Amino acid sequence: MKTADPELMRAINRLSVLDTIRRHGPISRVEISERTELSTTTVSAITASLLDDGLILTRHEGDIRNEAVRGRPRVMLEVNPDAARVVGAKIAASRMVFVVTNFRGDVLSTLTLPIRIDRQPIAVIADLVEDGVRRCVVDAGLSLEDVDTVCLGLPGVIEHRTGHVRSSPIFRETNIDFAAEMSARLSTPTIVESDAHAITLAHHWFGKARELEDMVLISLEQTLGLGVLHGNRLFRGAGGLSHNLGDLVLGMGAQGIVRLSSQAGESAILGEKQTDGRFAEAVRLGRGMTHVQALIQADDDRLIAAAVRAGEAVGITIANIVTLFAPPRVILVGSSLALGEPFLNSLRDAYALAVPPSLKGVSELVFDDSTDDFWAQGAAAVALYELYESPWSTTGPAL
């Protein structure tokens, strides 16, 4: 247990105030005081320090409850967009997406590199990532010195605390200290995080879990990932490890262990050689569920059967996750959603069947087909969160 001292106290309350300002837009001090249950005195002191550090701004217009309200008008406070810049990235097997955001999480520029980096040597991947980051930063009219943190979201088992990639489908090698590698190349602090965690935070900050403090997200991409939000923070397993759902075992088949990845991974469904590649292309682009549906209707039954089988496997897995975590909401994201109705229906049916009766109705399934930008934005949010959380100038110079 961490030892508590006044500084920690301040850090906690500071974060609480800053987070309240971030979440509830322009907001007055009184309202912050109500929401955080801190006294107005304390809120004033903290906001003064935040203003002093340039993390927030005042705005004198915009009191919504205006129109003939007596009394001194409230001064609205909001996060200073320009207090920091971060880069977020989603590194996937067949593409990389970068975003630059400001301190508020607004996207300043986006860059998509549709390159298959799958199984390239580390050095090549690192080169490409470095290039992408630099170009995206230039696109935003900035220089790397203006960037405070970079966060790379990638699939696989990642140790967030140390930045080690224990294993990832995009790396041939295992146990790479990718954070150190990229920090050195970019000479900017670089965080490595599971892509699933990144989009989990994205949904908490900007998406479909804004109002929840507990939630589970399942990402269905080439790799199957899991993100758990617990008490407004990412649950990162014991050792800070990310979760790799694809490794889950569904049972014993004829030739041994059957893992989820063999049933529901992108490659498992597409089967590469079995179909003509048009379908794979559509899924890869993440576009046009209608297009895919048309393909499915026209295509052979094998593909539909694969989609149904995958949906079943995922549905059961979700039920199992719900059994363990009982979250109020489960968000499903990822390219596999583009498989359309056959997949989704079979998923829903399997879930309904597999969820324990005692937990029926506890968790709500939500499907989300955000673009890759959103994942990258989530990575940016991970970086921002670390900035928010860092004491920064808690013990700054006196004014």
Place this chain on the structure above:
Amino acid sequence: MKTADPELMRAINRLSVLDTIRRHGPISRVEISERTELSTTTVSAITASLLDDGLILTRHEGDIRNEAVRGRPRVMLEVNPDAARVVGAKIAASRMVFVVTNFRGDVLSTLTLPIRIDRQPIAVIADLVEDGVRRCVVDAGLSLEDVDTVCLGLPGVIEHRTGHVRSSPIFRETNIDFAAEMSARLSTPTIVESDAHAITLAHHWFGKARELEDMVLISLEQTLGLGVLHGNRLFRGAGGLSHNLGDLVLGMGAQGIVRLSSQAGESAILGEKQTDGRFAEAVRLGRGMTHVQALIQADDDRLIAAAVRAGEAVGITIANIVTLFAPPRVILVGSSLALGEPFLNSLRDAYALAVPPSLKGVSELVFDDSTDDFWAQGAAAVALYELYESPWSTTGPAL
């Protein structure tokens, strides 16, 4: 996020100190200061208050590092055993075990009632439990007024925060407010907790996870339960729900969903009518693995096959849990361990096969065949933890 004030600060540090004293036996103030990283001044203040409240005691002997050390001798501090009494209980389908412990968790009296309460009406069960608590308290030479808290550990899905039993194999009804019912009957604060959580805490306090802050426990009884220790505290899912592993789905069989409970629950293995009951008896008593082994050797192959199949299912499940939580240790407890080698070997094999290669070696499997007393003691520990954690006289009367 909870708002931080000086009182919270003190509460945190107080708990930290008290917990350090509990865990590290008689211990001096200097050593507490080292372990908690609090200043000796603060430790002195806090211990003074703890002494004042009668929660700890001083002892002037017992400095281990003795033998001609110069300087003022250390005064050892230890938890005052008599600062509180709690009752812990394990309520299972075929028996109830009660313990009364002191503030240190030492068992003062034990009572086992080998009654099958399975599917009795609530009122009957409540009667029996009430009776058991009262008798055990009398056995300890106490009266119920001397008891600060009662904690009942039972199988099923339990909402710890509210004391609601959402579903339990020992209740016909669902959604019982059992905590309120028993609190009223005993006129003593009563906590209801999952039995798996109870024994998880037991292992953290007294057993095979004393030195760990993260750990996973799997209980193999009539019901299959899960306890997760995360950062020295029980991880209770989003809504404070317990986990019911038996509801996990292993796959689709011929006639629909195959749940773990149908493969590895006690009744699934014993099959009640298939065997002659001697085996079931032995397992139920939790005694004599050798006896059981002898029975298995003498018995028909069907039983062994069932044990092997169960072991396989559990092994896979453990691998899946490890995939999700990556704990440094997994402790296995419960009556099913008495199945002996066929079960354990198949479990180990299935686990080794099913655990993802990237996590190989991360988690260590530990088997534990404690008696039911230990479970009840864990329930007592849950009660004690709440006492430890409660601010109590943080803002007590000035001396």
Place this chain on the structure above:
DNA sequence: GTGATTTAATTTGCCTCACGAAATAAATCG
């Protein structure tokens, strides 16, 4: 317009907490 009223934010005074430095306590050593 000018003062009363109302609401927001800041200032003042007080309390708790943690901590470092100095003082005190209780041993052993020579």
Place this chain on the structure above:
DNA sequence: CGATTTATTTCGTGAGGCAAATTAAATCAC
């Protein structure tokens, strides 16, 4: 018996939070 050593307590300071009082900046009433 005094010097030395180590543990614990006392004292003084600074940081933090909060309630109450005060100041600020509007609207309203006439």
